[in-house]
Amino acid sequence: MAILCLSPKAKYHLPQPSVNQIIIPEENNTAFFVDENSWVGVVESLNKKYTLSIDRLKKYEENFLRDGNDYLKITKKIPKLNLGKLGDKELGELYLKYQDKLFRYSVFIWTAFILNNFVTEKAATLLKPYLNLKSDKEKQKIFDILFQPSEKAAVFKLQEEVGAHKGKFKPEEFEKLCQKYKWLSCLDIHNEPLTKEKFKEFIKDFQKRENKKQIPFKQIIKNLRIKKEDFDYLLITKRLIYIKDARDDFRRQGIYHIRPLFAEIAKRVNIKTNDVSYLQESEIVDFLKKKIKISSKIIQARKKGFVLYFDTKRKLVCLQSNDIPKALKQFKLLKEEGEIKEITGTVASRGMVKGKVVVVKVVKDLEKVKKGDILVAVSTHPDYTLTMHKAAAIITNEGGLTCHAAIVSRELGIP
Secondary structure (H helix, E strand, O other): HHHHHOOHHHHOOOOOOOOOOOEEEEEEEEEEEHEEEEEEHHHHHHHHHOOHHHHHHHHHOOOOHHHHHHHHHHHHHHHHHHHHHOOHHHHHHHHHHHHHHHHHHHHHHHHHHHHHHHHHHHHHHHHHHHHHHOOOOHHHHHHHHHOOOOOHHHHHHHHHHHHOOOOOOHHHHHHHHHHHHHHHOOOOOOOOOOOOHHHHHEEEHHHOOOOOOOOOHHHHHHHOOOOOOHHHHHHHHHHHHHHHHHHHHHHHHHHHHHHHHHHHHHHHHHHOOHHHHHHHHHHHHHHHOOOOOOOOHHHHHHOEEEEEEEOOOOOOEEEOOHHHHHHHHHOOOOOOOOOOOOOOOOOOOOOOOOOEEEEEEEEOOOOOOOOOEEEOOOOHHHHHHHHHOOEEEEEEOOOOOOOOHHHHHHHHHHO
């Protein structure tokens, strides 16, 4: 689905989409590459469409909420149907309806990331004249508050609820809380909802966090005498920052609810539910509508890695096994080892600590992180939250000032 979100299929949303994309295997994970020139076209056209006025950004937010809620609505509706009694063709049609809603929502996973970087940079530039006489420490405090999302994402709401109860719940309260948030672990169909035991483990460190006293947002605006037009832009910036977090909430809730559909598809294909994720949409539809069998050998090969890209006719091509090295050579993506002596980047939360560096490449690596370690990852999301409470500092390769890692690090007061 990810490769489609920047493609011509999203032309209604992206003025200048790209077909020059490729997904490749990388150290038990996947990496997404976009041709530099086409990426510039995607970013610039998107910014031009939505960031020229606050009204356009508000329209973007409306579209996000509409498509996100439409996606969530269908994921809740489908499991209520008697899927087992549907014919293969009917199940195929239902699957395509789900895929359509998923696609329209998933486009925002990319575009919110792109727009967020532009909008927050512009907001930071607008703030500079108001902060000229402030020290670096004062600037950091002000930025921490002004760049907080307008609403809390689910994991932060949970953290707040646990903190308010100091981690102590009556059995019925704990049961209710678990039911309310057990979908947080559902990053994709490989992840099961949180059991009571895992949920208890997930929240155990939340109550230990001390709430930092902060100057209210409105008070800072008043103290800095920020102009109305700049204030309005800061408000929409905070909304965009929230959307960046809310993307994940919609997705995880959707995955939690839609699991019965994938279980039914897997049953008919005669594979495990998790294995459905290694199939292309066209392969599932061809099986359900045309009875074209799916090779179990292909599924097993894709588990070890695959390459996905658009050919010259803009048709999706998926390669596995011995075809992977050939494709990487063709696209000049064979990895070259190099020595890195210094890491540089944007500081989201200032500070200085010393600790053992632990690189987290996949979620399973989180168990390696111990109290006081430096957590290093490509990016973070709610699955990382418990571990982030153990870390002395966090380094990510993606995200910027308003990413999940930046927000959590400021909440915890760690660099």
